[in-house]
Amino acid sequence: MKIKPLFDRIVIQEVQSQTKTASGLVLPDSAQEKPQMAKVLAVGPGGIIDGKEIVMQIQVGDKVLFNKYAGSQFKLDGEEVTILKQSDVLAIVED
Numbered sequence: 001m002k003i004k005p006l007f008d009r010i011v012i013q014e015v016q017s018q019t020k021t022a023s024g025l026v027l028p029d030s031a032q033e034k035p036q037m038a039k040v041l042a043v044g045p046g047g048i049i050d051g052k053e054i055v056m057q058i059q060v061g062d063k064v065l066f067n068k069y070a071g072s073q074f075k076l077d078g079e080e081v082t083i084l085k086q087s088d089v090l091a092i093v094e095d
Helices: none
Strands: 009-014 035-043 048-049 052-054 063-067 073-076 077-083 088-093
Touching: none
Parallel strands: none
Antiparallel strands: 009 035, 009 077, 035 063, 048 052, 063 088, 073 077
8 A cells, every 4th residue: 555645744664672681681661762763665745845945955765853742653564653743854864
């Protein structure tokens, strides 16, 4: 299934956080923080929003850091994705 976000929204899939500490201890799910890094799956076209022109700075395939509780989560083809506004993205991570 393809998804095309509208306006200044993007679709991301969270990158799984590590389940072990540096010393080798295994962390249970309840002790892990919600991941804040994700891969961008789809990007809206931007455009005029509330009287301001929004140019999309993010591209499909980028890895981004985003606000911890930003966006709305959905299941798409059995996988969890998050849809959020471009303004909720804090940075693009370059490898």
